[in-house]
Amino acid sequence: MKSSKLFLGIAVVALGFVSCKDEKEIKAQKAVDTYVMYVDSLGNTATLDNNGNWQAIDAEYEMRSVVADSAIANLKDKIAAQERIDASRAKYAALKAKVEAEMAAKKVVVVAAVGPKQKLRNTLFGEGKVGDDMNFSWVNKDNILRVYDAFFQSYKDNKHNFSREDYDEVKVMYEGLDSRKNTVENEGLTSEDNAKIASIKFKFAPMFKINRIGAKSSEMEKAKQ
CATH class of the missing domain: 1.20.58 (Methane Monooxygenase Hydroxylase; Chain G, domain 1)
Incomplete structure (x- = not known):
């Protein structure tokens, strides 16, 4: 068993x-x-x-x-x-x-x-971020300070290579970013980030004005030669 x-x-x-x-x-x-x-x-x-x-x-x-x-x-x-x-x-x-x-x-x-204008946009804002429509909807309260800072740094690094037409395009792009900032301010942009952006704008404005005048003068001199 x-x-x-x-x-x-x-x-x-x-x-x-x-x-x-x-x-x-x-x-x-x-x-x-x-x-x-x-x-x-x-x-x-x-x-x-x-x-x-x-x-x-x-x-x-x-x-x-x-x-x-x-x-x-x-x-x-x-x-x-x-x-x-x-x-x-x-x-x-x-x-x-x-x-x-x-x-x-x-x-x-x-x-x-990719044309010269798009290359310039890519240089200042990153590959494909801004197109012909100048749409800045991708900029928001969380990244707008970084966008301004990257824009300013890229501008300083490349400004000596810009033509008069480039400076005109930079002006249009900068105004587009500023317009987006007005919207973002109502979407919760912190006062600290707003103050830092104001500081960047304060440094950028006179620099851009002088550089743009210089580029136009340089082109006029070349045209006379």
Whole structure:
């Protein structure tokens, strides 16, 4: 009787072990299948770079790739699983190379299309922050002091390279920022930040006036020669 119970106990344990092992293999197989299907689902490159989502896609791919690699240890047919993973990995590598090449080509076109006025805006406010519409809605009570400070520092660093037309454009941009400040003041701008901005404006105004006059005089002298 005792031996029968012992045998039954061993059988239950063995069955549990096999069941656990089968469950691990099922999960492992699913991980490999999911990885392969994910790569297949990416399809063509036409929409992969839309809205700047390529980084998210690449990050998700890396995560799925790590999970698939880890799953191989729990599969009986490791060779077949590895071959499927390698095939998908090669497919993704080719896709990634194509997407990144297209992204690089787009950047070249964008850079080539940027005119002198946009280059000036990028210099003073950051890449793409201000366009032809002079929209400063991205400036708010929390960042306006940093915007003024960065504008003033960039102006000082680059003023010697500005033409008379550049100074005219700087004036328009500065007035646009000032106009936005009037709105931000009613949206909770702190008195401390407002005072610091006033200090920047106090230093900028006479400097800009002198530099602008100097640029105009320099152009007139060159025209006479």
